[in-house]
Amino acid sequence: MTIRSIPAVRLMALLLAGGAAVLSTGCVIAPNTAEATTQRMEDVRKMSEQATATCGAGNVKEVNSKSYSCK
Structure with a gap:
């Protein structure tokens, strides 16, 4: 890797993490x-x-929505 490619890798990692966070907070x-x-x-x-x-x-x-019982 060159010094110039490090910021791009960080940017991609940040975008990937942000995208994962957005997708995991679904409605x-x-x-x-x-x-x-x-x-x-x-x-x-x-x-x-x-x-x-x-x-x-x-x-x-006892009574519930599906059954009942007598004493």
Whole structure:
């Protein structure tokens, strides 16, 4: 290497590192959490109604969006 090529190598290394940093900070798109939460709440409400109808009032042990259990 000559003295003249050293700055070019440093410049390339800097550009390469900068490019890698830019590419590694990509955008992350999150799902619509408000809509998902509303849907889960509605699922739990429906399951609660079904659990109360099946187990009887006061006899429901646990309810989630997919199942329930009686005491």
